[in-house]
Amino acid sequence: MGAIGVFSYIAARYLLPWLFRQAAGDRETFFILGIAWAFLFIFASEELNLSIEVGAFLAGLSLAQVQYTSELTERVRPITDLFMMVFFSSIGLRIAADELLLYWQEAVIASAVLMIGNFAIMFFLINYEDFTPETSFLGSINMVQVSEFSLVVGALAVSQGFVGEPILGYLSLMAILTMSLSTYLIKYNHQIYDRTKPIWDRFDSPDKKDVELKMYDNHAVVIGLDEVTKPVLPALKDRVGDVVIVDRNPQTADEFADSEYDVIYGDFKHSELRKEAGLKRAAVVLSSSVQSEINQIAIREANDDAIVIVEAGTVDQALDRYEEGAHYVTIPTVLTGLKIRAYLEEYFTDREGFFETVREDVKRLQAANESGSYLTDGGKATEEVNTDE
Amino acid sequence: MSELIAPLAFVFIGSAILLLLVSRIGLPAVPLYIVVGLAIGEFIPPGLTLELAQLGIAFLVFVFGVNVEPERFFSVARDSEYVAAAQLFIVGGATFAVGFLLGLEPVSAAFFATAASLSSSLVGRKLAKTDIRENLIHGRLTESIHFVQDLFAIGIILVLSSAVFIPEAATTGTVLDGVALPLGYGVMILGVALAIRVYLFDFLVSLSGDSDELIMLTSIALLISFLALSEFVGVSIAVGAFAAGLAITRDFDANLSLQSALESIETFFTAIFFVTLGSLVAIPNVDVVALAIALGVSIVILKPVVTIVVLIREGYDARTACLTSFSLDQVSEFSLILAISGLLAGQITQQLFEVIILASAVTMITSTITYQYDDRIYRAFARTGVFDRVNTPNIEHGIETAKPLEDHVIVIGYGKLGSGVTAVCRDNETTVVIVESDPDRYELARDFHDTCVFGDAMSEQTWERLNPSAAKAIISTSSQRGLSSYLLSKETDADLILRADRIPEAIELHNQGAAYVTVPDFLASEQFGETISRLLEADAEPTALREENRRLLREQVSDARIVGQFPVDYLEYHR
Structure with missing residues (x-):
């Protein structure tokens, strides 16, 4: 197991980033690679007669070190959900009703001890780190349930013959009890805190304070970068502040890795990524996608005060977006059309002047080419990535 | 559970390696999966793989069903139904005759012919992706022809899977009953699905609140229920899976999350299904190769010719007709689903099954080549003067x-x-x-x-x-x-x-x-x-x-x- 762990660590440092960079341009390869990586570890653990659960965990651990993790997590989540349903239902199926209830008194007592004990220990630990009582309270009350891993471990123990089915039933009953109770505790955690505030205030002291985690607020969210939106980044930074780019083009992630812009590699369709980018708190949302679905989400989820700017492929779509609440809808071909119209007018009225303009224009193109723009990468990768339109 | 780990590990590790190796060339994934299957066949125990393949069928057809919007059918179909029908009847008919002459039973010949006449939308759409996005006319045609053909395929699966019951029925009742009963059940299942789509699905979505996970699980639950239903009444599970997909509309607020969830599930099971399929093929003997060549010829030569002629008759110019036909010259994934259901039901021999799998792996790869050089091939033909008569532009x-x-x-x-x-x-x-x-x-x-x-x-x-x-x-x-x-x-x-x-x-x-x-x-x-x-x-x-x-x-x-x-x-x- 140690060897697998070491391999996992080394791979995460040297092999995986390279592998995923190769695959990131193609959605299918990217996904299959992630799954294959997990199976590599699971299979190796099985062949070596080790726990496949730990093997899978180590595979996940090494994947977590890659910059494409959040996108991979979102892509794999449906599969996880599917198998989680199968796993937990199968645990349920293995336990007869009498086995579930065989140790019910013990389960109730253990649940009570666990919930109170867990809360007290967590509260003590967080409080000890000098967080405010509110943080300590909320942090602890959110953790008063049994972990799903206790069921994984329980199932493993049954299959290895260490314990009998009734013990698994006892664990399951605890999980059912604590998980259902904690749902309500978490849902009403702020209310409970307000009601019981006097108790927790006793732990307060002047040197207690919360460490502020970086949270985007009143920032700009840019969905996908292309040649139309890229030049406006400095203006956004200047006038709005933080700029978060959500893009599923791996080149964007690489290009802006050390810049003043934050990049989230992944597909805007995943709600977790939208949360990570703080879409709901953004002051400006700028989308360079022409996919109606993406833009509709951006418009719907953005704050009412936010300015939403999206792209559209056709005038019909543009009018629909305005109807839905976009503040500005750009149609690149219309903008281009205006420019070309001006050029052609010149061509017909003043041919020499036209060629002069063209020379200027080609110079600008060359400058853009040398500065390395999106339209210069020779193609394949970007095309692959932006294809769903 | 543990007996699944090794096969799945082979499936995914093999696929990942091959996909990475060819990622620069832009080959579609499906034929690659089949090649992986051919290579790792002996590591996968056969009984298990059939189970896996059936799961794969269920999920693939399900995802296809979700993407079908009956409301859009008429606007998409337009000219394409003629082309798709012509392919089915002319190419299918000719190949059926060839298969019959080569000594196949009528039912086997029907499978043989279906393999020739239907094209793969998984491959074709991937190839023509840029054309479709740029809304080029042949891209649009390709997309809609595939769509119509896939619908035909579902119908054929329904009919052919009903034929499974002929032998049983022959002993107990009339042959007609044997076919008609499952067919009736199949139609009924589709009816139930449509009713759910129209009346119930929105309610189910509203029950699941905003939770992406619940919406996905609701969809999976629908799938499982329909699979059970079709199993219960004795229809192909492909029909049940399609019905389940049909029961789900794409028209609700949270559909993006469902779509991306389904995309992951589709990719996962696409790999499993096609690798398994490849793994079922043994080293081919002469007969298999000969039949596969016959099938391949009818796909690579006969099908494009028919497509081109029909499109030109529909009023398209020669180039558009050619380019469209070059993204249709491969075996459909639905034919593979049919083949495997036929094999499981004992309607076709292992030999014919291998013929279809081999021909599909080969034509899916050749199709990539004809697509990449489509313009050159067109021009080579144009120089010979075959299009001169039809190519006169209207002034x-x-x-x-x-x-x-x-x-x-x-x-x-x-x-x-x-x-x-x-x-x-x-x-x-x-x-x-x-x-x-x-x-x-x-x-x-x-x-x-x-x-x-x-x-x-x-x-x-x-x-x-x-x-x-x-x-x-x-x-x-x-x-x-x-x-x-x-x-x-x-x-x-x-x-x-x-x-x-x-x-x-x-x-x-x-x-x-x-x-x-x-x-x-x-x-x-x-x-x-x-x-x-x-x-x-x-x-x-x-x-x-x-x-x-x-x-x-x-x-x-x-x-x-x-x-x-x-x-x-x-x-x-x-x-």
């Missing part, structure tokens, strides 16, 4: 009668850019000839302008009518590289204004002699930057901004003289 309105074309501007393509360009030329009192190969846009062009040529801009016959040597300018609004090179090779003094989507290409074309090369995104970005700055600085209320911009859009569209974007009366003064 409409006046070219023949008016004075010979001189000092005119040739505009290629009548999309947003093309219509704007045409308007400017006419404002400057220059004669314009529009070349367009998309029938819809051609009609639009004719509504607004006199001189239009319907035909492909890369065919000599079209150019003979355009008198390029006397033209003042040739303006191409298409960014196809092949077309740009073709235009540069024309001998003419006309100024060439081309379009490119990428800057290096634009600079290259300019250096090769183009007077100007437009890069739409580059030009648009300059305009866009100004607008954004104005927006960010504006003190106005967001709602006021919105109204202002909406008004501006209308102005811009009419300034750029883009037709076909607003109702005709809005642009009345353009005429």
